[in-house]
Amino acid sequence: MPKPRKIRISDEAVFETILQLCAASWPDETVRPEDIAMTLYEPEWQALTKRIRLAVKQLAEAGHVQILRKGKPVSPDDFKGVYRVQLSDSFWHDTSDELITPAE
Template identity: 40%
Template sequence: MDPVEAVIFDLLAKVAAGKSISPEDVAKALDEKGWRRELGKVRAVAIGLARAGRLVILRHNKPADPDTFKGVWRMRLPAAEGEEN
């Protein structure tokens, strides 16, 4: 498993169901001092996971298209069957 992917799922496992994490949270967990350099990798991995249905990218707390989103974004696990997105 990719280290970025591992950190994303580790952080998501620590938040309540339906809650999200920021790309900055992931980048800081990877490299506390040079976290800004990690943001591009975090975004690329998150997009891949979202395309595979393993992650939801959020804009304004609503699911966003992983191919077209811009601006401030967050990530959460997909809602289980019967839960609201």
């Protein structure tokens, strides 16, 4: 079986995918990082998990999402293990038109 071709996924695409999946599941559900990775590139989704974790952390620090462990919000600075993501309440009340993403 041929090896899947490597593709480039922009940081913007990662941030947008996280927010789109969270918005689609909000307010009743949370999103697994695995689902985010599979949406971006299913053939090699495992290779994206660290990148997803970093993007989720950055979005949480900017106040766009919450990171949950065992159903409870945790700090983006020290979460470990299995986690889920959901939009923060402030995401819906933000009056700016621009998504604040980290500088590269």
